Amino acid sequence: MSIPLQQKALLSQAFGRGWKVGTKPVPRPEANQVLVRIEAAGLNPVDWQMHTSGFDGAGVVVQVGDKVDEVEVGDRVLFESDGSGPHTATFQQYAIAYGDLVAKIPENISFDQAASVPVAYATAGIGLYAPRQYQGGAGLTPPWEADGRGKYAKQPILIMGGSSGMGQAAIQFARLSGFDPIIVTVSPRNNDYVKSLGATHTIDRSEPLSALSATVSSITKEPLKIAFDTLGQSDTQNAAYTALAPGGTLITSASSYIWKSQGKEVVEPYGILHAPSHRAFGVGLLKSVTAWLESGEYKPNRVEYIPGGLAGIPNALDRMRRGQVSASRLIVRPPETV
Ligand SMILES: NC(=O)c1ccc[n+]([C@@H]2O[C@H](COP(=O)([O-])OP(=O)(O)OC[C@H]3O[C@@H](n4cnc5c(N)ncnc54)[C@H](OP(=O)(O)O)[C@@H]3O)[C@@H](O)[C@H]2O)c1
Numbered sequence: 120m121s122i123p124l125q126q127k128a129l130l131s132q133a134f135g136r137g138w139k140v141g142t143k144p145v146p147r148p149e150a151n152q153v154l155v156r157i158e159a160a161g162l163n164p165v166d167w168q169m170h171t172s173g174f175d176g177a178g179v180v181v182q183v184g185d186k187v188d189e190v191e192v193g194d195r196v197l198f199e200s201d202g203s204g205p206h207t208a209t210f211q212q213y214a215i216a217y218g219d220l221v222a223k224i225p226e227n228i229s230f231d232q233a234a235s236v237p238v239a240y241a242t243a244g245i246g247l248y249a250p251r252q253y254q255g256g257a258g259l260t261p262p263w264e265a266d267g268r269g270k271y272a273k274q275p276i277l278i279m280g281g282s283s284g285m286g287q288a289a290i291q292f293a294r295l296s297g298f299d300p301i302i303v304t305v306s307p308r309n310n311d312y313v314k315s316l317g318a319t320h321t322i323d324r325s326e327p328l329s330a331l332s333a334t335v336s337s338i339t340k341e342p343l344k345i346a347f348d349t350l351g352q353s354d355t356q357n358a359a360y361t362a363l364a365p366g367g368t369l370i371t372s373a374s375s376y377i378w379k380s381q382g383k384e385v386v387e388p389y390g391i392l393h394a395p396s397h398r399a400f401g402v403g404l405l406k407s408v409t410a411w412l413e414s415g416e417y418k419p420n421r422v423e424y425i426p427g428g429l430a431g432i433p434n435a436l437d438r439m440r441r442g443q444v445s446a447s448r449l450i451v452r453p454p455e456t457v
Pocket residue numbers: 163164165168238239242279280281282283284285286304305306307309324349350351355372373387388389390391439444445446447
């Protein structure tokens with residue numbers, strides 16, 4: 120497979136000065152790495168919040184390091200950037216990934232769909248299942264372990280932001296874990312969609328959050344032991360924390376603004392599979408995704424294709440910043456960059 124020396128990439132300017140399409144060398148993989156020709160890249164809120172260069176990627180392996188035996192040249196893979204620098208970013212045409220932290224894409228899933236998976240899947244999976252001593256895990260038994268599937272039957276879970284990328288992932292993990300009811304806050308236009316993923320009850324996100332605990336109590340009499348705030352906003356965090364039963368655990372996607380009390384826990388997942396604190400867990404988490412995507416047990420995020428290749432990203436990120444994206448991961452195709 121011929122590999123060019125140079126590629127198009129979206130280059131980050133100084134903070135606050137946006138991004139610009141430019142040219143840079145194609146990196147070469149080290150022994151435990153692969154080079155991926157990126158066919159689709161997904162946009163995440165962190166890209167505009169932290170001015171980063173892309174975390175979600177899907178493409179074709181074009182070169183493998185000597186010590187990689189998990190994948191070979193020609194495999195279709197999805198992967199999450201480790202955030203370590205320009206070589207692993209996904210807003211470019213070729214990126215470095217790690218042999219043990221890529222997952223093969225089954226035939227029934229397009230590159231666009233695959234690029235919507237990694238960050239949401241990783242962060243929701245780490246939040247729910249990573250051991251508590253690691254960054255941000257609630258320590259539940261994962262559904263890919265023998266005794267994990269359906270283990271939490273008849274136990275309620277509350278998910279704030281069911282239609283967010285992470286929310287879509289959290290609902291599906293909750294379904295695989297057996298939680299019931301799966302209660303989510305969401306805009307009513309997305310009720311049917313989140314129910315198709317496994318939500319059993321929806322609460323209109325515009326209802327006052329002061330009423331959340333009472334609404335949850337009207338749905339279930341079981342103590343609420345797990346709540347997942349995928350939004351990471353102070354009001355959603357606090358409402359979910361209040362709705363928890365004593366001894367419950369809140370998983371929240373951003374730093375907690377909560378003054379902890381009543382013996383309730385708060386965990387904050389760090390959604391990078393490569394993080395040294397939970398890399399081994401990350402490898403295990405990623406192992407199941409190919410089979411689940413193939414069987415339909417786990418569905419990719421809904422996606423919206425953005426034309427223009429890498430040049431389409433800045434405006435698309437601005438749409439996200441303005442809250443104009445609902446229940447979808449925006450996707451660009453780097454090969455379309457002119
Ligand atoms: N800790 C980590 O490592 C990590 C990793 C990834 C992401 N994050 C953070 O997690 C957050 C979510 O990321 P994401 O990619 O999942 O977001 P996203 O998909 O971009 O979120 C958009 C969705 O949020 C929903 N939403 C917004 N405000 C809401 C509210 N008050 N109540 C209910 N739903 C609301 C909207 O729902 P409707 O259209 O239905 O109204 C929309 O569908 C971001 O802040 C991101 O930076 C953290």
